[in-house]
Amino acid sequence: MAPCGAGCGTFGAGSGAYALQLADGSRVVVDAVVLATPAWASGDLLRAVAPLPAADLSSIEYVSTATASLAFRRDQVAHDLTGFGFVVPRAENRPVMATTWSSSKFPGRAPEGHVLLRSFLGRAGIEAAAQLDDAEMTKVVRAELREVMGIAAEPEFAEIFRWPRGMPQYRVGHVDLVRRIEAGVAEVAGVELAGGAYHGIGIGDCLREGAAAADRALEHVRGLPEDAVPPQPSDVPAADGVAD
Ligand SMILES: Cc1cc2nc3c(=O)[nH]c(=O)nc-3n(C[C@H](O)[C@H](O)[C@H](O)COP(=O)(O)OP(=O)(O)OC[C@H]3O[C@@H](n4cnc5c(N)ncnc54)[C@H](O)[C@@H]3O)c2cc1C
Incomplete structure:
Protein backbone atom coordinates (compact mmCIF):
# COMPACT_ATOMS: atom_id res chain seq x y z
CA MET A 1 0.00 0.00 0.00
CA ALA A 2 1.42 3.34 -1.01
CA PRO A 3 1.83 6.08 1.55
CA CYS A 4 -0.17 9.23 0.86
CA GLY A 5 2.15 12.08 -0.10
CA ALA A 6 -0.07 14.76 1.40
CA GLY A 7 -0.72 12.65 4.49
CA CYS A 8 -4.43 12.55 3.98
CA GLY A 9 -5.34 9.27 2.38
CA THR A 10 -4.19 6.13 0.70
CA PHE A 11 -5.83 3.11 -0.77
CA GLY A 12 -4.99 -0.38 -1.81
CA ALA A 13 -6.78 -3.08 -3.75
CA GLY A 14 -8.49 -5.85 -1.85
CA SER A 15 -10.65 -8.57 -3.45
CA GLY A 16 -11.78 -6.24 -6.22
CA ALA A 17 -12.71 -3.38 -3.90
CA TYR A 18 -10.73 -0.58 -2.36
CA ALA A 19 -9.88 0.36 1.18
CA LEU A 20 -9.70 4.10 1.62
CA GLN A 21 -7.79 5.53 4.50
CA LEU A 22 -9.40 8.85 5.38
CA ALA A 23 -7.75 11.95 6.77
CA ASP A 24 -9.02 11.16 10.28
CA GLY A 25 -7.25 7.78 10.18
CA SER A 26 -10.42 5.73 9.68
CA ARG A 27 -10.82 3.39 6.74
CA VAL A 28 -13.77 2.57 4.54
CA VAL A 29 -14.15 -0.15 1.95
CA VAL A 30 -15.76 0.82 -1.34
CA ASP A 31 -16.38 -0.70 -4.76
CA ALA A 32 -15.27 2.28 -6.80
CA VAL A 33 -13.10 5.34 -6.36
CA VAL A 34 -13.05 8.63 -8.28
CA LEU A 35 -9.63 10.19 -7.87
CA ALA A 36 -10.46 13.89 -8.22
CA THR A 37 -7.10 14.81 -6.71
CA PRO A 38 -4.24 16.61 -8.47
CA ALA A 39 -2.39 14.27 -10.86
CA TRP A 40 0.64 14.07 -8.56
CA ALA A 41 -1.58 13.02 -5.64
CA SER A 42 -3.47 10.53 -7.83
CA GLY A 43 -0.09 9.11 -8.86
CA ASP A 44 0.84 8.63 -5.19
CA LEU A 45 -2.50 7.00 -4.43
CA LEU A 46 -2.36 4.68 -7.42
CA ARG A 47 1.28 3.66 -7.15
CA ALA A 48 0.71 0.35 -5.34
CA VAL A 49 -2.20 -0.61 -7.59
CA ALA A 50 -1.14 0.54 -11.06
CA PRO A 51 2.50 1.66 -11.12
CA LEU A 52 2.69 2.55 -14.82
CA PRO A 53 -0.20 5.02 -14.98
CA ALA A 54 0.89 6.21 -11.54
CA ALA A 55 4.30 7.15 -12.93
CA ASP A 56 2.69 8.92 -15.87
CA LEU A 57 0.36 10.80 -13.52
CA SER A 58 3.31 11.93 -11.44
CA SER A 59 5.04 13.20 -14.58
CA ILE A 60 2.40 15.90 -15.17
CA GLU A 61 4.06 19.10 -14.06
CA PRO A 168 -1.24 21.63 -14.24
CA GLN A 169 0.87 22.25 -17.32
CA TYR A 170 -0.19 20.78 -20.65
CA ARG A 171 3.13 20.13 -22.36
CA VAL A 172 3.57 19.07 -25.97
CA GLY A 173 2.47 15.41 -26.00
CA HIS A 174 -0.11 15.93 -23.24
CA VAL A 175 -2.93 14.38 -25.26
CA ASP A 176 -0.93 11.18 -25.80
CA LEU A 177 0.17 11.12 -22.18
CA VAL A 178 -3.43 11.41 -20.95
CA ARG A 179 -4.54 8.75 -23.42
CA ARG A 180 -1.89 6.38 -22.00
CA ILE A 181 -2.86 7.22 -18.41
CA GLU A 182 -6.54 6.63 -19.10
CA ALA A 183 -5.84 3.34 -20.88
CA GLY A 184 -3.76 2.21 -17.89
CA VAL A 185 -6.35 3.28 -15.33
CA ALA A 186 -9.11 1.59 -17.36
CA GLU A 187 -7.39 -1.71 -16.49
CA VAL A 188 -8.03 -1.01 -12.80
CA ALA A 189 -11.71 -1.84 -12.33
CA GLY A 190 -13.66 0.77 -10.41
CA VAL A 191 -11.03 3.51 -10.44
CA GLU A 192 -11.76 6.74 -12.31
CA LEU A 193 -9.87 9.99 -12.74
CA ALA A 194 -11.28 13.51 -12.82
CA GLY A 195 -9.94 17.02 -12.51
CA GLY A 196 -8.08 19.74 -14.29
CA ALA A 197 -4.98 17.75 -15.19
CA TYR A 198 -6.42 15.94 -18.18
CA HIS A 199 -8.85 17.55 -20.61
CA GLY A 200 -9.06 21.20 -19.60
CA ILE A 201 -8.35 23.25 -16.49
CA GLY A 202 -11.47 25.48 -16.49
CA ILE A 203 -14.05 24.96 -13.77
CA GLY A 204 -16.53 23.90 -16.47
CA ASP A 205 -14.10 21.23 -17.72
CA CYS A 206 -13.61 19.95 -14.19
CA LEU A 207 -17.36 19.77 -13.54
CA ARG A 208 -17.95 17.89 -16.79
CA GLU A 209 -15.16 15.44 -16.04
CA GLY A 210 -16.28 14.90 -12.47
CA ALA A 211 -19.83 14.10 -13.55
CA ALA A 212 -18.61 11.72 -16.27
CA ALA A 213 -16.25 9.95 -13.84
CA ALA A 214 -19.07 9.57 -11.30
CA ASP A 215 -21.31 8.07 -14.02
CA ARG A 216 -18.61 5.55 -14.97
CA ALA A 217 -18.04 4.63 -11.32
CA LEU A 218 -21.78 4.10 -10.80
CA GLU A 219 -21.97 2.00 -13.94
CA HIS A 220 -19.17 -0.16 -12.55
CA VAL A 221 -20.92 -0.58 -9.21
CA ARG A 222 -24.24 -1.42 -10.87
CA GLY A 223 -22.48 -4.12 -12.89
CA LEU A 224 -21.20 -5.91 -9.81
CA PRO A 225 -22.92 -9.18 -8.80
CA GLU A 226 -25.77 -8.48 -6.39
CA ASP A 227 -24.47 -10.81 -3.71
CA ALA A 228 -20.88 -9.58 -3.85
CA VAL A 229 -19.68 -9.06 -0.31
CA PRO A 230 -17.05 -6.37 -0.15
CA PRO A 231 -14.04 -7.03 2.04
CA GLN A 232 -14.24 -5.42 5.45
CA PRO A 233 -11.53 -3.08 6.72
CA SER A 234 -9.93 -5.85 8.78
CA ASP A 235 -9.48 -7.93 5.57
CA VAL A 236 -7.22 -5.43 3.92
CA PRO A 237 -3.75 -4.53 5.05
CA ALA A 238 -3.38 -1.28 6.92
CA ALA A 239 -1.41 1.57 5.45
CA ASP A 240 2.19 1.86 6.49
CA GLY A 241 2.39 3.26 9.97
CA VAL A 242 -1.36 3.07 10.59
CA ALA A 243 -2.42 0.90 13.52
CA ASP A 244 -5.53 -1.24 13.15
C1 LIG B 1 -5.36 31.16 -9.07
C2 LIG B 1 -6.29 30.40 -9.97
C3 LIG B 1 -7.31 31.05 -10.62
C4 LIG B 1 -8.17 30.36 -11.48
N1 LIG B 1 -9.19 31.04 -12.10
C5 LIG B 1 -10.06 30.34 -12.86
C6 LIG B 1 -11.17 30.99 -13.47
O1 LIG B 1 -11.35 32.20 -13.31
N2 LIG B 1 -12.02 30.24 -14.22
C7 LIG B 1 -11.85 28.90 -14.40
O2 LIG B 1 -12.67 28.25 -15.07
N3 LIG B 1 -10.81 28.27 -13.85
C8 LIG B 1 -9.92 28.94 -13.08
N4 LIG B 1 -8.85 28.30 -12.52
C9 LIG B 1 -8.68 26.88 -12.79
C10 LIG B 1 -9.60 26.04 -11.95
O3 LIG B 1 -9.94 26.71 -10.76
C11 LIG B 1 -8.89 24.73 -11.57
O4 LIG B 1 -8.33 24.13 -12.72
C12 LIG B 1 -9.90 23.77 -10.96
O5 LIG B 1 -10.47 24.33 -9.79
C13 LIG B 1 -9.20 22.48 -10.60
O6 LIG B 1 -10.16 21.62 -10.04
P1 LIG B 1 -9.74 20.17 -9.60
O7 LIG B 1 -10.96 19.53 -9.06
O8 LIG B 1 -8.98 19.49 -10.70
O9 LIG B 1 -8.65 20.39 -8.46
P2 LIG B 1 -8.80 21.04 -7.04
O10 LIG B 1 -9.95 22.00 -6.97
O11 LIG B 1 -7.43 21.52 -6.70
O12 LIG B 1 -9.22 19.81 -6.12
C14 LIG B 1 -8.31 18.82 -5.78
C15 LIG B 1 -8.68 18.34 -4.39
O13 LIG B 1 -7.85 17.25 -4.05
C16 LIG B 1 -7.53 17.37 -2.68
N5 LIG B 1 -6.32 16.55 -2.43
C17 LIG B 1 -5.04 16.82 -2.78
N6 LIG B 1 -4.24 15.79 -2.41
C18 LIG B 1 -5.04 14.86 -1.84
C19 LIG B 1 -4.81 13.57 -1.28
N7 LIG B 1 -3.60 13.02 -1.25
N8 LIG B 1 -5.86 12.89 -0.78
C20 LIG B 1 -7.10 13.42 -0.80
N9 LIG B 1 -7.39 14.64 -1.34
C21 LIG B 1 -6.37 15.34 -1.84
C22 LIG B 1 -7.31 18.85 -2.46
O14 LIG B 1 -7.44 19.18 -1.10
C23 LIG B 1 -8.45 19.42 -3.30
O15 LIG B 1 -9.63 19.51 -2.55
C24 LIG B 1 -7.99 28.98 -11.66
C25 LIG B 1 -6.96 28.31 -10.99
C26 LIG B 1 -6.12 29.00 -10.14
C27 LIG B 1 -5.00 28.27 -9.41
Whole structure:
Protein backbone atom coordinates (compact mmCIF):
# COMPACT_ATOMS: atom_id res chain seq x y z
CA MET A 1 0.00 0.00 0.00
CA ALA A 2 1.42 3.34 -1.01
CA PRO A 3 1.83 6.08 1.55
CA CYS A 4 -0.17 9.23 0.86
CA GLY A 5 2.15 12.08 -0.10
CA ALA A 6 -0.07 14.76 1.40
CA GLY A 7 -0.72 12.65 4.49
CA CYS A 8 -4.43 12.55 3.98
CA GLY A 9 -5.34 9.27 2.38
CA THR A 10 -4.19 6.13 0.70
CA PHE A 11 -5.83 3.11 -0.77
CA GLY A 12 -4.99 -0.38 -1.81
CA ALA A 13 -6.78 -3.08 -3.75
CA GLY A 14 -8.49 -5.85 -1.85
CA SER A 15 -10.65 -8.57 -3.45
CA GLY A 16 -11.78 -6.24 -6.22
CA ALA A 17 -12.71 -3.38 -3.90
CA TYR A 18 -10.73 -0.58 -2.36
CA ALA A 19 -9.88 0.36 1.18
CA LEU A 20 -9.70 4.10 1.62
CA GLN A 21 -7.79 5.53 4.50
CA LEU A 22 -9.40 8.85 5.38
CA ALA A 23 -7.75 11.95 6.77
CA ASP A 24 -9.02 11.16 10.28
CA GLY A 25 -7.25 7.78 10.18
CA SER A 26 -10.42 5.73 9.68
CA ARG A 27 -10.82 3.39 6.74
CA VAL A 28 -13.77 2.57 4.54
CA VAL A 29 -14.15 -0.15 1.95
CA VAL A 30 -15.76 0.82 -1.34
CA ASP A 31 -16.38 -0.70 -4.76
CA ALA A 32 -15.27 2.28 -6.80
CA VAL A 33 -13.10 5.34 -6.36
CA VAL A 34 -13.05 8.63 -8.28
CA LEU A 35 -9.63 10.19 -7.87
CA ALA A 36 -10.46 13.89 -8.22
CA THR A 37 -7.10 14.81 -6.71
CA PRO A 38 -4.24 16.61 -8.47
CA ALA A 39 -2.39 14.27 -10.86
CA TRP A 40 0.64 14.07 -8.56
CA ALA A 41 -1.58 13.02 -5.64
CA SER A 42 -3.47 10.53 -7.83
CA GLY A 43 -0.09 9.11 -8.86
CA ASP A 44 0.84 8.63 -5.19
CA LEU A 45 -2.50 7.00 -4.43
CA LEU A 46 -2.36 4.68 -7.42
CA ARG A 47 1.28 3.66 -7.15
CA ALA A 48 0.71 0.35 -5.34
CA VAL A 49 -2.20 -0.61 -7.59
CA ALA A 50 -1.14 0.54 -11.06
CA PRO A 51 2.50 1.66 -11.12
CA LEU A 52 2.69 2.55 -14.82
CA PRO A 53 -0.20 5.02 -14.98
CA ALA A 54 0.89 6.21 -11.54
CA ALA A 55 4.30 7.15 -12.93
CA ASP A 56 2.69 8.92 -15.87
CA LEU A 57 0.36 10.80 -13.52
CA SER A 58 3.31 11.93 -11.44
CA SER A 59 5.04 13.20 -14.58
CA ILE A 60 2.40 15.90 -15.17
CA GLU A 61 4.06 19.10 -14.06
CA TYR A 62 2.39 21.72 -11.91
CA VAL A 63 3.20 25.37 -11.40
CA SER A 64 2.69 27.16 -8.09
CA THR A 65 0.65 30.33 -8.38
CA ALA A 66 -0.63 33.07 -6.12
CA THR A 67 -3.18 35.85 -6.28
CA ALA A 68 -2.96 39.26 -4.65
CA SER A 69 -6.25 41.11 -4.28
CA LEU A 70 -5.81 44.83 -3.66
CA ALA A 71 -8.66 47.14 -2.72
CA PHE A 72 -8.62 50.86 -3.53
CA ARG A 73 -10.99 53.74 -3.18
CA ARG A 74 -12.49 54.46 -6.61
CA ASP A 75 -11.13 58.00 -6.56
CA GLN A 76 -7.59 56.61 -6.21
CA VAL A 77 -7.83 54.85 -9.59
CA ALA A 78 -7.93 57.12 -12.62
CA HIS A 79 -8.39 54.23 -15.06
CA ASP A 80 -12.00 53.79 -16.25
CA LEU A 81 -11.88 50.02 -15.48
CA THR A 82 -14.12 49.27 -18.43
CA GLY A 83 -13.56 45.60 -19.18
CA PHE A 84 -12.44 42.65 -17.08
CA GLY A 85 -8.71 43.39 -16.69
CA PHE A 86 -5.53 42.68 -18.58
CA VAL A 87 -3.22 39.77 -19.36
CA VAL A 88 0.52 40.09 -19.83
CA PRO A 89 2.28 38.15 -22.58
CA ARG A 90 5.08 35.83 -21.46
CA ALA A 91 7.55 37.78 -23.61
CA GLU A 92 7.14 40.78 -21.28
CA ASN A 93 8.77 38.69 -18.53
CA ARG A 94 6.91 40.51 -15.78
CA PRO A 95 6.02 39.10 -12.34
CA VAL A 96 2.28 39.74 -12.70
CA MET A 97 0.81 37.68 -15.51
CA ALA A 98 -2.73 39.05 -15.36
CA THR A 99 -4.97 41.29 -13.31
CA THR A 100 -8.71 40.85 -13.08
CA TRP A 101 -10.75 43.93 -12.31
CA SER A 102 -12.88 41.86 -9.98
CA SER A 103 -15.30 44.66 -9.12
CA SER A 104 -15.94 45.31 -12.82
CA LYS A 105 -16.34 41.59 -13.58
CA PHE A 106 -18.56 40.69 -10.63
CA PRO A 107 -21.19 43.14 -9.33
CA GLY A 108 -21.08 43.56 -5.58
CA ARG A 109 -17.47 42.43 -5.27
CA ALA A 110 -16.51 45.79 -3.72
CA PRO A 111 -18.61 48.29 -1.75
CA GLU A 112 -19.80 51.46 -3.40
CA GLY A 113 -16.96 53.87 -4.05
CA HIS A 114 -14.30 51.12 -3.99
CA VAL A 115 -12.66 48.77 -6.47
CA LEU A 116 -11.00 45.38 -6.12
CA LEU A 117 -8.16 44.26 -8.40
CA ARG A 118 -6.89 40.66 -8.33
CA SER A 119 -3.42 40.07 -9.74
CA PHE A 120 -2.06 36.64 -10.67
CA LEU A 121 1.57 35.70 -10.08
CA GLY A 122 3.49 32.61 -11.14
CA ARG A 123 3.64 30.93 -14.49
CA ALA A 124 5.77 28.13 -15.94
CA GLY A 125 9.40 29.18 -15.78
CA ILE A 126 8.57 32.38 -13.86
CA GLU A 127 7.44 31.02 -10.50
CA ALA A 128 9.65 33.14 -8.23
CA ALA A 129 7.06 35.92 -7.88
CA ALA A 130 4.56 33.44 -6.44
CA GLN A 131 7.06 32.42 -3.74
CA LEU A 132 7.56 35.90 -2.29
CA ASP A 133 6.33 36.60 1.21
CA ASP A 134 3.13 38.60 1.54
CA ALA A 135 4.79 41.98 2.05
CA GLU A 136 7.18 41.53 -0.89
CA MET A 137 4.42 40.24 -3.14
CA THR A 138 2.21 43.21 -2.32
CA LYS A 139 5.13 45.53 -3.10
CA VAL A 140 5.70 43.85 -6.48
CA VAL A 141 2.00 44.00 -7.38
CA ARG A 142 1.76 47.65 -6.37
CA ALA A 143 4.77 48.46 -8.57
CA GLU A 144 3.15 46.63 -11.50
CA LEU A 145 -0.21 48.36 -11.02
CA ARG A 146 1.57 51.69 -10.84
CA GLU A 147 3.44 51.04 -14.08
CA VAL A 148 0.63 49.39 -16.04
CA MET A 149 -2.41 51.28 -14.71
CA GLY A 150 -0.95 54.37 -13.07
CA ILE A 151 -2.22 53.51 -9.57
CA ALA A 152 0.14 55.07 -7.03
CA ALA A 153 -2.16 55.01 -3.98
CA GLU A 154 -1.73 52.82 -0.92
CA PRO A 155 -4.33 50.02 -1.09
CA GLU A 156 -7.04 49.91 1.55
CA PHE A 157 -6.03 46.28 2.07
CA ALA A 158 -4.25 43.45 0.28
CA GLU A 159 -5.13 39.77 0.54
CA ILE A 160 -2.79 37.05 -0.73
CA PHE A 161 -3.85 33.50 -1.61
CA ARG A 162 -1.45 30.75 -2.65
CA TRP A 163 -1.90 27.62 -4.74
CA PRO A 164 1.25 25.51 -4.34
CA ARG A 165 1.50 23.08 -7.29
CA GLY A 166 -1.93 24.35 -8.28
CA MET A 167 -1.80 24.71 -12.04
CA PRO A 168 -1.24 21.63 -14.24
CA GLN A 169 0.87 22.25 -17.32
CA TYR A 170 -0.19 20.78 -20.65
CA ARG A 171 3.13 20.13 -22.36
CA VAL A 172 3.57 19.07 -25.97
CA GLY A 173 2.47 15.41 -26.00
CA HIS A 174 -0.11 15.93 -23.24
CA VAL A 175 -2.93 14.38 -25.26
CA ASP A 176 -0.93 11.18 -25.80
CA LEU A 177 0.17 11.12 -22.18
CA VAL A 178 -3.43 11.41 -20.95
CA ARG A 179 -4.54 8.75 -23.42
CA ARG A 180 -1.89 6.38 -22.00
CA ILE A 181 -2.86 7.22 -18.41
CA GLU A 182 -6.54 6.63 -19.10
CA ALA A 183 -5.84 3.34 -20.88
CA GLY A 184 -3.76 2.21 -17.89
CA VAL A 185 -6.35 3.28 -15.33
CA ALA A 186 -9.11 1.59 -17.36
CA GLU A 187 -7.39 -1.71 -16.49
CA VAL A 188 -8.03 -1.01 -12.80
CA ALA A 189 -11.71 -1.84 -12.33
CA GLY A 190 -13.66 0.77 -10.41
CA VAL A 191 -11.03 3.51 -10.44
CA GLU A 192 -11.76 6.74 -12.31
CA LEU A 193 -9.87 9.99 -12.74
CA ALA A 194 -11.28 13.51 -12.82
CA GLY A 195 -9.94 17.02 -12.51
CA GLY A 196 -8.08 19.74 -14.29
CA ALA A 197 -4.98 17.75 -15.19
CA TYR A 198 -6.42 15.94 -18.18
CA HIS A 199 -8.85 17.55 -20.61
CA GLY A 200 -9.06 21.20 -19.60
CA ILE A 201 -8.35 23.25 -16.49
CA GLY A 202 -11.47 25.48 -16.49
CA ILE A 203 -14.05 24.96 -13.77
CA GLY A 204 -16.53 23.90 -16.47
CA ASP A 205 -14.10 21.23 -17.72
CA CYS A 206 -13.61 19.95 -14.19
CA LEU A 207 -17.36 19.77 -13.54
CA ARG A 208 -17.95 17.89 -16.79
CA GLU A 209 -15.16 15.44 -16.04
CA GLY A 210 -16.28 14.90 -12.47
CA ALA A 211 -19.83 14.10 -13.55
CA ALA A 212 -18.61 11.72 -16.27
CA ALA A 213 -16.25 9.95 -13.84
CA ALA A 214 -19.07 9.57 -11.30
CA ASP A 215 -21.31 8.07 -14.02
CA ARG A 216 -18.61 5.55 -14.97
CA ALA A 217 -18.04 4.63 -11.32
CA LEU A 218 -21.78 4.10 -10.80
CA GLU A 219 -21.97 2.00 -13.94
CA HIS A 220 -19.17 -0.16 -12.55
CA VAL A 221 -20.92 -0.58 -9.21
CA ARG A 222 -24.24 -1.42 -10.87
CA GLY A 223 -22.48 -4.12 -12.89
CA LEU A 224 -21.20 -5.91 -9.81
CA PRO A 225 -22.92 -9.18 -8.80
CA GLU A 226 -25.77 -8.48 -6.39
CA ASP A 227 -24.47 -10.81 -3.71
CA ALA A 228 -20.88 -9.58 -3.85
CA VAL A 229 -19.68 -9.06 -0.31
CA PRO A 230 -17.05 -6.37 -0.15
CA PRO A 231 -14.04 -7.03 2.04
CA GLN A 232 -14.24 -5.42 5.45
CA PRO A 233 -11.53 -3.08 6.72
CA SER A 234 -9.93 -5.85 8.78
CA ASP A 235 -9.48 -7.93 5.57
CA VAL A 236 -7.22 -5.43 3.92
CA PRO A 237 -3.75 -4.53 5.05
CA ALA A 238 -3.38 -1.28 6.92
CA ALA A 239 -1.41 1.57 5.45
CA ASP A 240 2.19 1.86 6.49
CA GLY A 241 2.39 3.26 9.97
CA VAL A 242 -1.36 3.07 10.59
CA ALA A 243 -2.42 0.90 13.52
CA ASP A 244 -5.53 -1.24 13.15
C1 LIG B 1 -5.36 31.16 -9.07
C2 LIG B 1 -6.29 30.40 -9.97
C3 LIG B 1 -7.31 31.05 -10.62
C4 LIG B 1 -8.17 30.36 -11.48
N1 LIG B 1 -9.19 31.04 -12.10
C5 LIG B 1 -10.06 30.34 -12.86
C6 LIG B 1 -11.17 30.99 -13.47
O1 LIG B 1 -11.35 32.20 -13.31
N2 LIG B 1 -12.02 30.24 -14.22
C7 LIG B 1 -11.85 28.90 -14.40
O2 LIG B 1 -12.67 28.25 -15.07
N3 LIG B 1 -10.81 28.27 -13.85
C8 LIG B 1 -9.92 28.94 -13.08
N4 LIG B 1 -8.85 28.30 -12.52
C9 LIG B 1 -8.68 26.88 -12.79
C10 LIG B 1 -9.60 26.04 -11.95
O3 LIG B 1 -9.94 26.71 -10.76
C11 LIG B 1 -8.89 24.73 -11.57
O4 LIG B 1 -8.33 24.13 -12.72
C12 LIG B 1 -9.90 23.77 -10.96
O5 LIG B 1 -10.47 24.33 -9.79
C13 LIG B 1 -9.20 22.48 -10.60
O6 LIG B 1 -10.16 21.62 -10.04
P1 LIG B 1 -9.74 20.17 -9.60
O7 LIG B 1 -10.96 19.53 -9.06
O8 LIG B 1 -8.98 19.49 -10.70
O9 LIG B 1 -8.65 20.39 -8.46
P2 LIG B 1 -8.80 21.04 -7.04
O10 LIG B 1 -9.95 22.00 -6.97
O11 LIG B 1 -7.43 21.52 -6.70
O12 LIG B 1 -9.22 19.81 -6.12
C14 LIG B 1 -8.31 18.82 -5.78
C15 LIG B 1 -8.68 18.34 -4.39
O13 LIG B 1 -7.85 17.25 -4.05
C16 LIG B 1 -7.53 17.37 -2.68
N5 LIG B 1 -6.32 16.55 -2.43
C17 LIG B 1 -5.04 16.82 -2.78
N6 LIG B 1 -4.24 15.79 -2.41
C18 LIG B 1 -5.04 14.86 -1.84
C19 LIG B 1 -4.81 13.57 -1.28
N7 LIG B 1 -3.60 13.02 -1.25
N8 LIG B 1 -5.86 12.89 -0.78
C20 LIG B 1 -7.10 13.42 -0.80
N9 LIG B 1 -7.39 14.64 -1.34
C21 LIG B 1 -6.37 15.34 -1.84
C22 LIG B 1 -7.31 18.85 -2.46
O14 LIG B 1 -7.44 19.18 -1.10
C23 LIG B 1 -8.45 19.42 -3.30
O15 LIG B 1 -9.63 19.51 -2.55
C24 LIG B 1 -7.99 28.98 -11.66
C25 LIG B 1 -6.96 28.31 -10.99
C26 LIG B 1 -6.12 29.00 -10.14
C27 LIG B 1 -5.00 28.27 -9.41
